[in-house]
Every structure is written in C-alpha cells, then in structure tokens.
Amino acid sequence: xxxxxxxxxxxxxxxxxxxxxxxxxxxxxxxxxxxxxxxxxxxxxxxxxxxxxxxxxxxxxxxxxxxxxxxxxxxxxxxxxxxxxxxxxxxxxxxxxxxxxxxxxxxxxxxxxxxxxxxxxxxxxxxxxxxxxxxx
Numbered sequence: 001x002x003x004x005x006x007x008x009x010x011x012x013x014x015x016x017x018x019x020x021x022x023x024x025x026x027x028x029x030x031x032x033x034x035x036x037x038x039x040x041x042x043x044x045x046x047x048x049x050x051x052x053x054x055x056x057x058x059x060x061x062x063x064x065x066x067x068x069x070x071x072x073x074x075x076x077x078x079x080x081x082x083x084x085x086x087x088x089x090x091x092x093x094x095x096x097x098x099x100x101x102x103x104x105x106x107x108x109x110x111x112x113x114x115x116x117x118x119x120x121x122x123x124x125x126x127x128x129x130x131x132x133x134x135x136x
Contacts, residue, residue: 001029002029002033003029003030003032003033003050004049005033005037005048005049005086005087006047006049007087011050011052012048012087012130012135013133013135014047014052014133015131015132016045016046016047016052016053016054016130016131016132017053018053018054019046019055019068019069019105021109023051023055026046026051026053026055027046027057027066027107029049029051030044030045030046030048030051030055030056031057031066033049034057034058034064035064037086038059040086042058042059042123043056043058043059043123043127044056044058044086044127045128045130045131046131047130047131048085048087048130054068054069055068055069055131056127056130056131057127058120058124058127060120061120066106066107067102067104067106068104068107069104069105070102070103070104070124070127070131071104071128072100072101072102072125072128073101073102073103073113074115075097075100075101076097076098076099077097077098078096079095079096079097079098080093080095081094081095081096082094083122083126083136085126085136087130088135093136094129094136096121096126097121097125098117098118098121099116099117100115100124100125101113101114101116102115102116102124102128
C-alpha cells in the first residue's frame with residue numbers, strides 16, 4: 001500500500017526501533033511507496049512513511065533492495081555530498097563515504113554482509129541516517 005510521506009521533523013528525529021518479522025507488511029508498504037515516487041526518489045526509510053522501525057528500501061542499480069536493521073560496520077573514502085529528501089525541503093550538505101560495508105537482515109531475517117560503493121553507498125547512508133534520527 002502506498003503511504004503518505006511523513007514531513008514531521010520531530011518524528012523523523014527519533015531513533016528507529018529494531019524491525020521484527022511482524023514488520024514485513026511495513027517493508028512492503030515502504031517498497032510500494034518508493035516505487036510510487038521513483039521519478040523523484042531513490043531510497044526511503046520506514047520513518048518516512050510514519051513507521052518508527054529500522055527498515056530501508058532503495059534502488060540498487062535498477063532493482064530494489066529492502067534491508068531490515070541495517071548497520072554500517074566499515075566505511076572509507078570520505079567526501080562532501082549535497083542531498084535532498086522527500087520528507088525535507090531543499091538540499092543539505094553532508095559527509096558521506098565512497099565505500100561502506102553494511103550488515104543487515106533480509107526478508108527471512110537472515111543476516112547479510114556486503115560492501116557497497118558510489119551512488120548506492122550514498123543512498124544507503126542517507127537512509128541509515130533516517131534510522132538513526134539524523135536529519136541532515
């Protein structure tokens with residue numbers, strides 16, 4: 001189900017609660033909402049649809065990936081980026097990393113670990129910031 005985009009900065013600034021198997025429906029809604037906004041959005045976190053859970057979805061080089069409880073475990077190659085967000089107005093400057101290693105759980109809640117680079121890495125970092133309650 002496509003959900004409304006949350007723009008409440010007080011809500012967005014809250015640290016997300018861990019996701020569980022009970023949140024699979026939230027993940028589907030997040031993916032549906034991301035696809036509905038694909039012309040202007042490449043990634044979303046659950047708090048962007050009003051759910052305070054640690055779930056992200058993003059365009060992963062042409063396909064979509066959903067991560068439950070993602071955590072960046074390694075990062076390198078810092079650079080300055082300018083980003084925008086459906087939940088916030090305007091663009092904002094932030095520090096990102098060219099290469100990140102992420103640990104997360106898939107839809108079967110199996111733990112995964114993968115290194116991402118470039119644009120995909122930047123998207124993931126933005127969405128994990130949402131999970132941390134960081135508003136850039």
